[in-house]
Amino acid sequence: MQIPEIFYTSSPEQTERIGAKLAGAMLEDSKLPRFIALYGDLGVGKTAFVRGFASVVAPGARVKSPTFALVNEYRVKGGKNPPAFHFDMYRINDEDELYSIGFYDYLDSGICLVEWSENIEYALPDERFSVTIEKCSVDEPDKRKITLVRQ
Ligand SMILES: Nc1ncnc2c1ncn2[C@@H]1O[C@H](COP(=O)(O)OP(=O)(O)OP(=O)(O)O)[C@@H](O)[C@H]1O
Ligand SMILES: [Mg+2]
Structure with a gap:
C-alpha cells in the first residue's frame, strides 16, 4: 500500500x-504508526472504514459506533494480532474526560482508531496516520474521497 x-x-x-x-499493511510492518486519526462529517463513512480494518485485525468482531462508551475493543481471544480500540470523540468535552476513559493508557496497548479526531487534536500522538473521508458531490451521494497520510 502506498502512503500517502x-x-x-x-x-x-x-x-x-x-x-x-x-x-x-500495519500487521505486516510493525514499525508503522499504531494510531489512526479519522476525520470527516457525520455519516461520511468513518465507522465503515473501522469495520473493514477490524475485519482483518479481529475477524468476526461486531463493529459499531462506540457512542455511549466512547471506546469499543476488538480482539480475537487467543489471537496473535494486537487489539484494536475504536473511539468516537464526537461527544468529548475536555481532557478530564479523556483521562477518565483511560485514553492515554490505550496508546501503548494496541492499535487505536479515533473518530472525530478533530475534537482531541491536542491529544493525538506525533506518529500517526490520518484518514480524511469526504463526500464528493450531491449528484453522487455514495461517492467518497479518502485521503490517507502519515504524520
Ligand atoms: N462510499 C461509501 N463509503 C462509506 N459509507 C458509505 C458510502 N456510500 C454510502 N455510505 C453510507 O454512509 C453511511 C456511513 O456511515 P458511518 O456510520 O460509517 O459514518 P460515520 O462517519 O462513522 O458517522 P458518524 O460521524 O455518525 O460516526 C452509511 O449509511 C453507509 O451506507
Ligand atoms: Mg461513526
Whole structure:
C-alpha cells in the first residue's frame, strides 16, 4: 500500500476494503504508526472504514459506533494480532474526560482508531496516520474521497 494515497469509493463495502488494506499493511510492518486519526462529517463513512480494518485485525468482531462508551475493543481471544480500540470523540468535552476513559493508557496497548479526531487534536500522538473521508458531490451521494497520510 502506498502512503500517502487518495482513494475514491462508491459503496460502504469499498470503504471497508480500504480500511482492511491499511490493517494488512500495519500487521505486516510493525514499525508503522499504531494510531489512526479519522476525520470527516457525520455519516461520511468513518465507522465503515473501522469495520473493514477490524475485519482483518479481529475477524468476526461486531463493529459499531462506540457512542455511549466512547471506546469499543476488538480482539480475537487467543489471537496473535494486537487489539484494536475504536473511539468516537464526537461527544468529548475536555481532557478530564479523556483521562477518565483511560485514553492515554490505550496508546501503548494496541492499535487505536479515533473518530472525530478533530475534537482531541491536542491529544493525538506525533506518529500517526490520518484518514480524511469526504463526500464528493450531491449528484453522487455514495461517492467518497479518502485521503490517507502519515504524520
Ligand atoms: N462510499 C461509501 N463509503 C462509506 N459509507 C458509505 C458510502 N456510500 C454510502 N455510505 C453510507 O454512509 C453511511 C456511513 O456511515 P458511518 O456510520 O460509517 O459514518 P460515520 O462517519 O462513522 O458517522 P458518524 O460521524 O455518525 O460516526 C452509511 O449509511 C453507509 O451506507
Ligand atoms: Mg461513526
